[in-house]
Amino acid sequence: MIIHRKDHRVLVQGLTGKQGSFWAEKMIACGTSVVGGVNPKRAGEQHLGVPVFVSAVEAMKAAPFDTAVMFIPPSMAKDAALDAIKAGAKSLVILTEHVPARDVMAIHAAAAAGNTRIIGPNTAGLVTPGEGFIGIMPGHNPNVFKPGNIGVISRSGSLGTLVSLNLTRAGMGQSAFVGIGGDPMIGTTTRDALQALDQDERTVGIVLVGEIGGSMEERAAEYARGMKKPVVSFIAGRSSPPGKKMGHAGAIVTGSAGSYAVKRAQLEAAGVTVVDTPKDIPLALGALLKMTLH
Amino acid sequence: MNFVEHVAKAMVLEPAGIPVPVGRLCRSPAEASELFLQVGPCVVKAQVPTGKRGKAGGIKIASTPEEAAQRTQEILALTIDGHHVKEVLLEQRAAIAREFYAAVMIDFNARKPLVLFSTEGGMDIEQVAARNPANIRRRLVDLESGLDAASAGHLVSGLGLGAAEAQVSRILEHMYAAFLSCDAELIEINPLALLEDGRVVALDCKFTLDDSSAFRQPELAKHGASEIMTPLERRGAEAGLKFIQLDGDIGVLANGAGLTMTTMDVISHQGGRPANFLEIGGEAYTKAEIALDLVLSNPGVKALVVNFCGAFARTDVMAEGVVKAWQKLKPSVPVFFSIHGTGEEEARAMVRSQLGLEPLDFMEEAVAAAIAATKSKVSA
Numbered sequence: 257m258i259i260h261r262k263d264h265r266v267l268v269q270g271l272t273g274k275q276g277s278f279w280a281e282k283m284i285a286c287g288t289s290v291v292g293g294v295n296p297k298r299a300g301e302q303h304l305g306v307p308v309f310v311s312a313v314e315a316m317k318a319a320p321f322d323t324a325v326m327f328i329p330p331s332m333a334k335d336a337a338l339d340a341i342k343a344g345a346k347s348l349v350i351l352t353e354h355v356p357a358r359d360v361m362a363i364h365a366a367a368a369a370g371n372t373r374i375i376g377p378n379t380a381g382l383v384t385p386g387e388g389f390i391g392i393m394p395g396h397n398p399n400v401f402k403p404g405n406i407g408v409i410s411r412s413g414s415l416g417t418l419v420s421l422n423l424t425r426a427g428m429g430q431s432a433f434v435g436i437g438g439d440p441m442i443g444t445t446t447r448d449a450l451q452a453l454d455q456d457e458r459t460v461g462i463v464l465v466g467e468i469g470g471s472m473e474e475r476a477a478e479y480a481r482g483m484k485k486p487v488v489s490f491i492a493g494r495s496s497p498p499g500k501k502m503g504h505a506g507a508i509v510t511g512s513a514g515s516y517a518v519k520r521a522q523l524e525a526a527g528v529t530v531v532d533t534p535k536d537i538p539l540a541l542g543a544l545l546k547m548t549l550h
Numbered sequence: 551m552n553f554v555e556h557v558a559k560a561m562v563l564e565p566a567g568i569p570v571p572v573g574r575l576c577r578s579p580a581e582a583s584e585l586f587l588q589v590g591p592c593v594v595k596a597q598v599p600t601g602k603r604g605k606a607g608g609i610k611i612a613s614t615p616e617e618a619a620q621r622t623q624e625i626l627a628l629t630i631d632g633h634h635v636k637e638v639l640l641e642q643r644a645a646i647a648r649e650f651y652a653a654v655m656i657d658f659n660a661r662k663p664l665v666l667f668s669t670e671g672g673m674d675i676e677q678v679a680a681r682n683p684a685n686i687r688r689r690l691v692d693l694e695s696g697l698d699a700a701s702a703g704h705l706v707s708g709l710g711l712g713a714a715e716a717q718v719s720r721i722l723e724h725m726y727a728a729f730l731s732c733d734a735e736l737i738e739i740n741p742l743a744l745l746e747d748g749r750v751v752a753l754d755c756k757f758t759l760d761d762s763s764a765f766r767q768p769e770l771a772k773h774g775a776s777e778i779m780t781p782l783e784r785r786g787a788e789a790g791l792k793f794i795q796l797d798g799d800i801g802v803l804a805n806g807a808g809l810t811m812t813t814m815d816v817i818s819h820q821g822g823r824p825a826n827f828l829e830i831g832g833e834a835y836t837k838a839e840i841a842l843d844l845v846l847s848n849p850g851v852k853a854l855v856v857n858f859c860g861a862f863a864r865t866d867v868m869a870e871g872v873v874k875a876w877q878k879l880k881p882s883v884p885v886f887f888s889i890h891g892t893g894e895e896e897a898r899a900m901v902r903s904q905l906g907l908e909p910l911d912f913m914e915e916a917v918a919a920a921i922a923a924t925k926s927k928v929s930a
Contacts, residue, residue, distance in 0.1 A: 330762060356763040357656055358733055364661040365693045380861050392862035394892045412808020413861040417891050418913070421859070438807060440658040467808060470658065492811040495818035500794055502811050502827060532819050534812060535914045 257323060257347035257373050258444055258452035259432040262287055262387040267315050267345070269294045269336045270327035272303050279327065279392055280304055286396045288388030292319040294336075312336075312343035325349040325381070325390045333377070334359035341370045349390050350376035353439070360441050367443060374443025375436065380413025383420075383433035391435065393417065404429015406541065407453035409446060410465035411438050411472075415492060419465050419534055426538030431458040440469070446476040454483055461486045461541050464528065466519060468493030468502070473519040477526040486544035487528045488537055491519050551759040551774040552599040556639045558757035561770060562737060566728035568721055569751045573641040582622035583615035585640050592640045594621040598633035599775035601674075601756070606630040611643065632778045644751070648714075649741035651675055651686075652722060654729040656736070656760075663691045663729060665702075665722060669709050671741035697726040717750040718742070732770060733763030782847055789840050791828060798823025800920050801845040801854040801883070803838070803872070805830050805863040813857045816914055822921040825851045835863035838871025839878075846881050853920040854885040857913045860892030869897035873904045884923045886916040 257264065266283070270276040271293025281304055284290050292307050292315045299310035309315035312324055324340035326333065326349065333355040340348045341363075348367065355363075355377045367374045375382065381391015386403035389395025393413060400421045406428050410416030416435055423430060434449040436442055446466065453459045464480075464487055466473040473491060480487050494516040496502045520530050529540045553561075559570045574585040575597070586592065596608030603609050608630050612618035618640060628635045649671035657664040668686045670678045678685055687705050691697050702722040706715055721742065729737050738756040745751060764771040779787065786793030796814075800822050804810040807829050814824040825848050830841045845854065856872060858865040869889065876885070887909035889897045898909050910916040 331765065354762040356733060356766065357735060357760040358730060358763065361656070361661055361663070361693050394861055397891065399894070400891060410808070412806055414804070414806025414859045414863070414891075415808030415812050417861045418809060418812075418859040421890050422912075441656070441661050443661075465808070467811065490812075492808050492815060494815045495824060496811055496814065496827065497794065497796065500827075501792075502794075502807055533816050533914055535912055 258375070258382075258434055258449055259456055260323075260382040260384045260388060260390055262289065262384075264323050265289050265291045265321040266390060267292050267294065267312060267319070267321040267324045267340070268327065269312065269324055269340065271295060271306070271308060272298050273327055275392075276327035277304065282396045283389060286388050287386075288390060291321050294339075312340040312345065316343040321345065323347045323349060323390065326352060328352055330354045330356065334362055337363040338366055341366045341372045344370070345372050347373040347375060349379060349381055350374060350437075351379060351381060351391055352376075353378040357441065360439070364441070364443060376439070376442055377437055378439040379437035379442070380416065380435040382435060383430070385430050393433065393435065400424060401433065402429040405431045405458055405460045407431050407456065407459040407462045408433045408465065409449040409453065409462065410435055411446075411467045412465065412492065415465055415534070419463055419490070419537055422534055423463070423538050423541075426542070428538055428541065431456060438467070446472040447479050450476050450479050450487070454479075454485055459485065461488070461545050463487075463537055463541065464489040464523075466491040468496060468516050468519070469514040471514065474522045477522040477528065480523065480526040480528050483527075486541065488540045488544065489523050489528050489530045490534055490537060491516055491523075491530065551761055551764060551771065553757045553759070553773065554597040554599050554637075554775050555595065555755055556597055556637075557773045558755040559752065561773060562728050562732050562734070562757050563739075563752050563755055566724040566731075568724050568728070568739075569749065570755075571642045571644060571751055571753065573639050576622060576638050576640055577636065578626075579619035579623040582638070582640060583619040586612065586615040586618040589640050589642045591643045592618065593643055594618060594625055595639045595641060596625045596628060596630060596635040597637040597639055598630050598635055600631040600633060602631050608635065612640075644743075645746040646743045647746045648744040650718065650744070651678070651740045652718075652725060652742045653736065653738040653740070654725050654734070655738070657690060660690050662693065663726065665689045665691060665697060665705060665726060667705055667718075667722065669711075671743070675740065691726065697723055699723060702726075713748060714744045714750050721750060721752075732757070733760045733767050734758065735760045782844060786828065786844050789837065789844075791830065791834060791837060791841055791844065793844050794827040795848060796824055796826055797850065798825045799850050799852040799924050800917075801825045801848060801851040802857070803828060803830070803841055803845050803854065804857040805835055805859065805868060806861070809857060809859050813855060813913060813917070816917045817855070817921070820914070820917055820921055822917065822924065830863070830868065835868050836871065838868045839875040842872050842875040843879060846879060846883070851883055853883055853923040855913075855916050855920045856885060856887045857916060858889045858891070858897065860890070860894065864893040865889050865891055866893030866896035866900065869900050873900055876905060884920070886910060886919045886923075888913040888916040
C-alpha cells in the first residue's frame with residue numbers, strides 16, 4: 257500500500273474539518289475512492305457525498321476501507337491512529353506534524369502488532385497521477401503531476417512538488433509519488449519506498465529526494481546496490497549549518513552522522529547518480545534511461 | 551528542548567526517586583560562601599545546557615567558603631559554548647568508588663525507547679562506543695510491556711557491580727518511568743556514581759524534552775534552557791517562525807523545510823551565500839508578511855529570492871502576504887520570484903500587477919539573478 261491505487265478505498269479521519277474538507281474534495285475530484293469520514297460529533301451525517309462515522313472501527317463495518325488518512329491535530333493523533341489500526345486499516349497516512357514522540361512510538365508498536373503500514377507522520381501524502389492521491393499534495397494540478405513511469409520518493413512535500421513539476425516539464429510523467437515524511441521516526445522509510453518502486457512494473461526510473469539528518473538515505477543505499485532500475489538522487493541541506501534543526505524535526509546533523517557528505521558518498525558508492533540542483537534531475541534521469549533502454 | 555543540570559535533577563530525577571547529591575543553586579560569590587556552610591566541601595558547577603563544561607573550566611572543586619566564592623566568581627565570568635554562565639550549582643562532594651553511565655533515549659530507527667548502561671562512566675559515551683563497544687549494554691524496550699525489574703536486572707548483571715547491582719537496576723527502572731512521564735527524548739546520567747559508602751547517586755544529568763510534547767508538559771517547558779539566538783531569530787521564534795540567521799547576503803523566503811534548504815543549497819552551489827533559513831510551510835504559510843519583514847531586517851541582505859512551490863501551502867496566499875509586506879516596507883533590495891504549484895496563476899498575476907515583476911521559470915534562474923544583482927551592487 258506504499259503506492260496509491262484507484263481501487264484503494266480511503267477513509268478520511270477529520271473529514272468535516274477545514275483542511276479535511278478542502279483536501280478530501282480535491283482527492284475525490286482527482287479520482288480517489290473516498291468511502292467515508294470520521295467525526296464523532298457529526299456521525300450519521302453526509303459530507304462531500306460520503307457518510308460520516310463515529311470512529312474508524314464503526315466505519316469499517318458499514319463502509320469497508322483499505323487506507324485511512326488523518327487530518328487530525330497532534331494532541332489527538334494517537335487516539336485517531338489507534339482507532340484506524342484497531343479497525344484493521346491496511347495502511348494509515350499520518351499527515352500531522354509535531355505528534356509527541358511517545359505517541360509516535362505507541363502508534364508504531366500498535367501498527368506492527370496489527371499489521372497496518374504507517375506512512376508518515378509529517379508526510380504530504382501519496383500521489384499516483386491518473387489514479388488519485390491521498391494527502392496534501394497538488395495531485396489535482398496537471399502542471400505538477402502527469403501519468404508516466406518515474407517514481408518519486410520525498411521526505412518533503414514542497415520539494416517533492418518541485419521535483420515532480422520539473423519532471424513533468426521535461427516530459428517525464430510519474431508512476432507514483434511517495435511522500436514518506438520529514439519526521440525522524442516514520443513508518444515507511446526511504447528504503448521501503450525504494451523497494452516498492454523497484455518492484456512496481458510501471459516504474460522504470462526513480463528519483464530519491466532526501467534530506468540531511470538520520471540514516472535513511474544510507475539504508476536506502478544498501479538496497480540500491482542490487483537494483484537494475486536507474487536511481488537519481490538530490491539531498492537537501494548541503495549548505496545547512498550543523499547542530500540546527502532545519503524546520504523538519506528529522507533534518508539535523510550531529511557530528512558526522514546524517515551529514516550530506518556521508519549520504520552522498522554512500523549513495524554514489526551504490527551506483528546512484530547524485531545531482532547538485534533539482535533542475536539536473538530530469539537531465540540525469542534522461543541520460544540514464546537512454547542507457548538502460550539501449 | 552534542553553535543560554540545565556539542576557533543573558533536570560530537581561524536575562526529572564528526584565520526582566522519579568533517583569538519588570542526587572545535596573546541592574544549592576547560587577548566583578554570586580557572596581551567596582556561594584554562605585551556601586558553603588550548608589553543603590560543605592563541594593563541586594562548583596556552571597549551569598549551562600552543554601556537555602563541554604568540564605573542559606571549559608566550568609566545573610571546579612572548593613574546600614572552604616573562600617574557595618567556593620572564588621571558584622564561583624571565576625565560573626560566573628565564563629561563556630561556555632556560547633552560553634553566558636549565570637548560575638552555578640554547589641554540590642556536596644563525596645568519595646567516589648566507581649563511575650557508570652546510564653541513559654534512556656529514543657532509538658529513531660527502531661522507533662522504541664533504548665536503555666543504555668556501561669561501567670565506563672565519566673567519559674564521552676561515543677568514545678566508549680568507538681573504543682570498547684562490548685562495554686555498553688543496550689536494550690530496546692517494548693512500549694507495551696515496559697522495562698520490568700527482571701529485564702533491568704538482566705541489563706546490569708554479570709558486570710561485577712556487587713552490592714550496588716540492585717540499586718543500579720532500580721535506578722534504570724526509575725529512569726525509564728521518568729523517560730515516559732516526562733516525555734523525554736533523552737535522559738542521561740553520566741556519571742552515575744557508586745560512592746565509597748555504598749550509595750549510588752546521579753552526579754550529572756542531561757535531559758532533553760521532546761519538542762512536540764511541550765504542550766502537555768507545561769511545567770517542564772517553562773523551565774527549559776533558552777536557546778542561543780540572535781535578536782532577529784528571537785523575533786522569529788516569538789512569531790512562531792523558525793528563522794536561522796546566516797552570514798550571507800541573499801535572503802531566502804520559501805515554503806517547506808525541504809524547499810528552503812534546497813534554495814540555500816542552490817545559492818551556495820551557484821557561488822552565492824544564503825543570508826538565512828526561514829520556512830513558512832505547514833500552517834505558517836499565512837505568515838508571509840512577518841516573514842518577509844524578518845528576512846529584510848537582516849542587515850547583510852542585498853537581494854532576495856522568493857521560492858514558492860505550493861502543495862499544502864497556497865502560493866496565492868503566500869504571495870499576497872509578500873506583496874503586502876513589500877508595499878509597506880518599500881525595501882530597496884531587488885527580489886526574484888519563482889512560483890509553482892497550488893494557486894500559482896493567481897500568485898504570479900499578483901506579483902506582476904502589484905510589484906511589476908515577472909516571476910522566473912526555474913528557481914535556479916531566480917537564484918542566478920539574485921547572485922548577479924549582489925555582484926553588480928558591489929561594483930557599483
